[in-house]
Amino acid sequence: MFGRLSTVAFQGVDVITIDVQVQIISGQHAFMVVGLPDKAVAESRERVRSAFESLGLSFPWRRIVVNLAPADVQKEGSHYDLPIALGLLAATKVLPGDVLEDYIALGELSLDSRLAPISGVLPAALHAASLGKGIICPKACGGEAAWAGDIPILAPATLLALINHFKGVQVLSPPEPMMEEAALGPGRVLDLRDIKGQETAKRALEVAASGGHNLLMLGPPGSGKSMMAARLPGILPPLTPSEALDVTMVHSLAGQLNEGKLIRTRPFRDPHHSASMPALVGGGLRAQPGEISLAHKGVLFLDELPEFSRAGLEALRQPLESGKVVISRANAHVTYPSQFQLVAAMNPCRCGYVSDADRACSRAPRCAADYQSKISGPLFDRIDLHMEVAEVSAEDLTKPATGETSAVVAERVKRARDLQEARYQALGMSIRLNAHADGELLDEIATPDEEGLALLKKAAERFKLSARGYRRVIRVSRTLADMEGADGVLKRHIAEALSYRRLHVK
Numbered sequence: 001m002f003g004r005l006s007t008v009a010f011q012g013v014d015v016i017t018i019d020v021q022v023q024i025i026s027g028q029h030a031f032m033v034v035g036l037p038d039k040a041v042a043e044s045r046e047r048v049r050s051a052f053e054s055l056g057l058s059f060p061w062r063r064i065v066v067n068l069a070p071a072d073v074q075k076e077g078s079h080y081d082l083p084i085a086l087g088l089l090a091a092t093k094v095l096p097g098d099v100l101e102d103y104i105a106l107g108e109l110s111l112d113s114r115l116a117p118i119s120g121v122l123p124a125a126l127h128a129a130s131l132g133k134g135i136i137c138p139k140a141c142g143g144e145a146a147w148a149g150d151i152p153i154l155a156p157a158t159l160l161a162l163i164n165h166f167k168g169v170q171v172l173s174p175p176e177p178m179m180e181e182a183a184l185g186p187g188r189v190l191d192l193r194d195i196k197g198q199e200t201a202k203r204a205l206e207v208a209a210s211g212g213h214n215l216l217m218l219g220p221p222g223s224g225k226s227m228m229a230a231r232l233p234g235i236l237p238p239l240t241p242s243e244a245l246d247v248t249m250v251h252s253l254a255g256q257l258n259e260g261k262l263i264r265t266r267p268f269r270d271p272h273h274s275a276s277m278p279a280l281v282g283g284g285l286r287a288q289p290g291e292i293s294l295a296h297k298g299v300l301f302l303d304e305l306p307e308f309s310r311a312g313l314e315a316l317r318q319p320l321e322s323g324k325v326v327i328s329r330a331n332a333h334v335t336y337p338s339q340f341q342l343v344a345a346m347n348p349c350r351c352g353y354v355s356d357a358d359r360a361c362s363r364a365p366r367c368a369a370d371y372q373s374k375i376s377g378p379l380f381d382r383i384d385l386h387m388e389v390a391e392v393s394a395e396d397l398t399k400p401a402t403g404e405t406s407a408v409v410a411e412r413v414k415r416a417r418d419l420q421e422a423r424y425q426a427l428g429m430s431i432r433l434n435a436h437a438d439g440e441l442l443d444e445i446a447t448p449d450e451e452g453l454a455l456l457k458k459a460a461e462r463f464k465l466s467a468r469g470y471r472r473v474i475r476v477s478r479t480l481a482d483m484e485g486a487d488g489v490l491k492r493h494i495a496e497a498l499s500y501r502r503l504h505v506k
């Protein structure tokens, strides 16, 4: 007796079709799963057996062999329960085998035969669509699968409901695609207007948003750095439909989708500085995506930057450049997207008050140099905007908030981004933002006028700008020009861009 159908294995964002073959032969009673199963897959046997018994189905007490092919791909996770159970149902002729051929099945079984939610349903559904197949998944994941387009979806709550569907006793209605509600609900939306004073810092935040530049904020405790960073997603344009699908896919693989709803707001991730390397860049037992991938197309906020482990910070360098992260495993390399905008915040020294003579500790200014040296030059070099945030004055704090709202700023940001997109598209480039322009392209689009060039030269000599630092200034100038809708880069753009170069950071 034989049953077969398809399921999937995940390798990063790549989805691989796995053939499940179930054979029942005579011989000594055994239930074997072969084809590189991990512990969770091996445990499927117990869950499947228990689910059969809870349904009162006679379990074949014979020799059962489940083969998961191709054999050289590691099978990980609990989503193999459902395909194994269905294969067994086909082999025992409870279900007709041919109806299963049109589907990819995945789901975890609980002991009482309910189907529990699993990660990775959206990428699996997209994969099924590309094969011209439908998908069978737990009910809780149906809304997620529905985003894969017009494919047949069966999302039962229990194994019994699925059996009844195939027998024509009870019809399963197709699930509706589900969307996430507005990020935080009314009254809790983080608005730029809440920030009093700090006009220079707010301007830098807008520049970062407009050109997609990475941003470092340096300032004493309580100056509003964390507050500012949390408001960056609110001034970025909303995700495009294809970006939303990309972001949702990574969250689905990480098992972090809220009830399978499509994510439409830009991610904002703020891992604690004690986060481990796998938590930060991805990896661990099942090569899960890390914070930098969960921040894909959004903002990664590293508060108290020097407190992060040096290895963790260095591991950011490659993804910052390439927009993806490659995790090496024993038998494969796994790639996740990680195109995030980095916002980092730090105090100038451990006590935080090195620039305030009255409050600085006795080790100033030595401690500032020590503290800041924890961050390597190459990492600093990948951050276009360095900004000093001053303490909020008492006067500003006592005044009512009268600044611009996030909505107003977001509109300007969108205009500046549209200009960049049109320019790079006309040039036939794949990049969309100034932050990703470099080399000759930068010379072509952002060479300043004569006055600007003279200022830049003077500054380069005076501040000993490195080649990278020089490029950073030009890149930011281009964004400043775009924010005004100006064609060329002028002296005033260079002057402002120079103000965002490293200040007190050694």
Ligand SMILES: Nc1ncnc2c1ncn2[C@@H]1O[C@H](COP(=O)(O)OP(=O)(O)OP(=O)(O)O)[C@@H](O)[C@H]1O
Pocket: 194, 195, 196, 197, 198, 219, 220, 221, 222, 223, 224, 225, 226, 227, 228, 345, 346, 347, 392
């Ligand atoms: N410009 C401001 N306008 C209104 N409130 C502010 C401002 N700056 C700071 N605050 C208030 O101070 C609190 C602390 O700010 P925040 O946590 O952003 O400071 P921080 O610079 O991140 O400090 P730390 O270095 O200690 O992390 C905020 O929750 C907010 O209530």
Ligand SMILES: [Mg+2]
Pocket: 225, 226, 227, 303, 345
């Ligand atoms: Mg803070």
